[in-house]
Amino acid sequence: MKKNRQAGGHDRRPGFWVYGILIAVLFGSAFPIWWSFLIGSQDAAAINQNGINWIPGGNFLANAATVIDTIPFWTALLNSIIVSTSVALSVVIFSTLAGYAFAKLKFRGREGLLIFVIATMAVPTQLGIVPLFIVMSRLGWTGSLWAVIAPAMVTAFGVFWMTQYLRDALPDELIEAVRMDGASMIGSFWYVGLPAARPAAAMLALFTFIATWTNFFWPFIVLDPGNPTLPVALQQLQAAYYVDYSLVLSGVVLSIIPLILVFIFLGKQLVAGIMQGAVKG
Amino acid sequence: MTAAIDVDARSIRRIALNHRLSRWDVRFSPYLYISPFFVLFALVGLFPLLYTAWVSVHDWNLIGGQGDFVGIDNYVTVLSQQYFWTSLRNTFSIFLFSSVPQVVLAMGIAAFLDYNLRAKTLWRMGVLLPYVVAPVAVALIFSNLFGDRFGLINEILGGVGIDAIRWHVDVIPSHLAIATMVNFRWTGYTTLIFLAAMQAVPRDYYEAAIIDGANRLRTFWSITVPLLRPVIIFVIITSTIGGLQIFDEPRMFDQAGQGGANRQWQTLTLYIYELGWGQRNFGRASAVAWLLFLVIILIAILNFAITRRIAGSTERRIRTKGKR
Numbered sequence: 001m002k003k004n005r006q007a008g009g010h011d012r013r014p015g016f017w018v019y020g021i022l023i024a025v026l027f028g029s030a031f032p033i034w035w036s037f038l039i040g041s042q043d044a045a046a047i048n049q050n051g052i053n054w055i056p057g058g059n060f061l062a063n064a065a066t067v068i069d070t071i072p073f074w075t076a077l078l079n080s081i082i083v084s085t086s087v088a089l090s091v092v093i094f095s096t097l098a099g100y101a102f103a104k105l106k107f108r109g110r111e112g113l114l115i116f117v118i119a120t121m122a123v124p125t126q127l128g129i130v131p132l133f134i135v136m137s138r139l140g141w142t143g144s145l146w147a148v149i150a151p152a153m154v155t156a157f158g159v160f161w162m163t164q165y166l167r168d169a170l171p172d173e174l175i176e177a178v179r180m181d182g183a184s185m186i187g188s189f190w191y192v193g194l195p196a197a198r199p200a201a202a203m204l205a206l207f208t209f210i211a212t213w214t215n216f217f218w219p220f221i222v223l224d225p226g227n228p229t230l231p232v233a234l235q236q237l238q239a240a241y242y243v244d245y246s247l248v249l250s251g252v253v254l255s256i257i258p259l260i261l262v263f264i265f266l267g268k269q270l271v272a273g274i275m276q277g278a279v280k281g
Numbered sequence: 282m283t284a285a286i287d288v289d290a291r292s293i294r295r296i297a298l299n300h301r302l303s304r305w306d307v308r309f310s311p312y313l314y315i316s317p318f319f320v321l322f323a324l325v326g327l328f329p330l331l332y333t334a335w336v337s338v339h340d341w342n343l344i345g346g347q348g349d350f351v352g353i354d355n356y357v358t359v360l361s362q363q364y365f366w367t368s369l370r371n372t373f374s375i376f377l378f379s380s381v382p383q384v385v386l387a388m389g390i391a392a393f394l395d396y397n398l399r400a401k402t403l404w405r406m407g408v409l410l411p412y413v414v415a416p417v418a419v420a421l422i423f424s425n426l427f428g429d430r431f432g433l434i435n436e437i438l439g440g441v442g443i444d445a446i447r448w449h450v451d452v453i454p455s456h457l458a459i460a461t462m463v464n465f466r467w468t469g470y471t472t473l474i475f476l477a478a479m480q481a482v483p484r485d486y487y488e489a490a491i492i493d494g495a496n497r498l499r500t501f502w503s504i505t506v507p508l509l510r511p512v513i514i515f516v517i518i519t520s521t522i523g524g525l526q527i528f529d530e531p532r533m534f535d536q537a538g539q540g541g542a543n544r545q546w547q548t549l550t551l552y553i554y555e556l557g558w559g560q561r562n563f564g565r566a567s568a569v570a571w572l573l574f575l576v577i578i579l580i581a582i583l584n585f586a587i588t589r590r591i592a593g594s595t596e597r598r599i600r601t602k603g604k605r
Contacts, residue, residue: 013399026407029409033422097317101310102315128330130333130570132325134336159315184303216532271405271473274473
């Protein structure tokens with residue numbers, strides 16, 4: 001493959017104009033984020049002046065302090081961490097278990113059930129929010145983090161993803177070998193299945209974490225204003241400071257810092273994950 | 282002597298028990314492993330969806346709970362309300378403005394990323410950056426950029442002599458602004474999906490075409506695009522399911538969150554929220570949810586039919602090319 005790529009005339013190093021276009025694209029994806037810092041670091045008077053001030057002001061920390069006083073920022077941050085981590089963990093555990101069974105174990109109804117899982121990927125569960133809300137209030141969970149975590153604990157996508165991965169990554173002979181050595185079914189999962197699943201599980205955890213962190217609709221419906229996740233807290237900020245964008249956008253900057261950090265450290269894996277999933281899907 | 286026989290009998294029994302346990306293990310373990318998914322999905326996915334149908338044929342108040350059975354009354358009421366049709370129109374319009382340019386842009390950017398670039402990973406990470414910004418944050422940033430009076434975009438338009446556009450008042454401009462938010466967040470993601478597919482195209486195809494005298498643009502149109510069709514369809518299907526449910530961006534586009542003074546940019550999901558949690562009418566909210574579900578299914582079937590035809594014809598084309 002590698003050799004093939006270099007042989008073709010198609011794969012000469014591109015000219016400068018290609019890099020020029022790509023720099024413009026990168027500018028498009030970074031500029032709005034930079035802009036929110038630019039506005040978030042100024043005071044209201046400075047941004048209401050005519051013309052645009054292209055130099056960041058020195059007001060970011062003061063704005064951030066106001067934001068933290070106005071919305072329950074630390075609660076929201078902690079809630080987002082708790083919710084995203086537990087959802088990611090639970091999705092990974094249940095998806096790996098189910099994926100192992102679908103990929104490697106023989107049981108009656110396997111094909112049918114797997115088709116069912118894939119079919120449910122197309123069902124927008126969001127549309128069941130009214131009954132879901134009724135269920136949560138019957139359980140007395142509205143307002144608590146449980147109401148956000150419980151409905152997200154399994155995903156059809158996760159099961160599908162792990163099934164696809166384990167099918168190729170784990171040779172049947174390996175499972176047979178540990179079974180011959182006397183391992184139980186759960187033993188074979190623990191000693192062979194889980195280690196083989198690790199790369200795909202890490203990817204799934206990363207994607208689930210980001211999806212949960214950025215999720216708004218359901219937490220907005222089911223959580224109390226005093227006990228929000230970060231997106232829900234941001235929404236309150238807009239209600240409080242609609243006209244004062246320096247405050248709103250400094251709050252935006254505060255809220256996106258955690259995931260930008262995740263991105264800096266794990267962006268490479270994120271890219272690889274999307275490209276890998278795309279080829280299989 | 283008897284003791285020895287006893288021991289043997291016991292160990293035989295134990296072996297038999299172990300054997301039976303192991304058989305049960307083999308037979309039932311798989312079901313145990315897949316059951317958490319099915320149990321939880323049934324509870325929080327399937328049941329609510331079906332129960333929505335039940336709620337939709339009843340009077341049902343957020344506070345008061347279940348009321349009388351009213352048959353299709355909720356559906357009739359909702360379908361006779363203007364806001365339902367406005368939001369259906371808005372949903373489709375925003376969806377088209379976000380998916381069509383996104384597919385085109387992503388294809389183009391992917392083609393450039395498919396060059397033999399230096400620092401590949403860096404460029405790929407760069408286009409993906411917006412993906413980690415929550416839609417709520419994206420909406421807040423862009424509703425500032427699209428400000429009607431002092432927004433940066435109107436300032437720039439003013440600079441080239443175009444009158445200020447009322448992004449928060451007029452129908453099409455508001456849809457464009459909201460679609461821009463969606464595109465900002467998702468174009469990079471879509472780009473990487475296309476890039477992955479492009480890299481799977483055998484390089485021999487390009488070499489043969491170049492020997493035949495084709496240039497870069499020609500190979501893109503005649504080889505890359507046809508081969509990418511199945512992936513394009515995949516992107517369209519997934520973005521349809523998500524796009525028709527859009528809520529975060531239109532909700533955050535102004536302070537009131539109802540989709541504009543005349544519901545210029547209210548989407549169906551926003552409408553469901555307004556009916557259910559604004560007017561506390563769960564019956565009608567469920568009716569709209571089911572109608573939206575039917576729309577999604579309809580489009581999914583349509584997509585599926587088109588996919589099969591297009592995927593089939595692409596396959597045929599490549600096969601005939603191979604023969605030639």
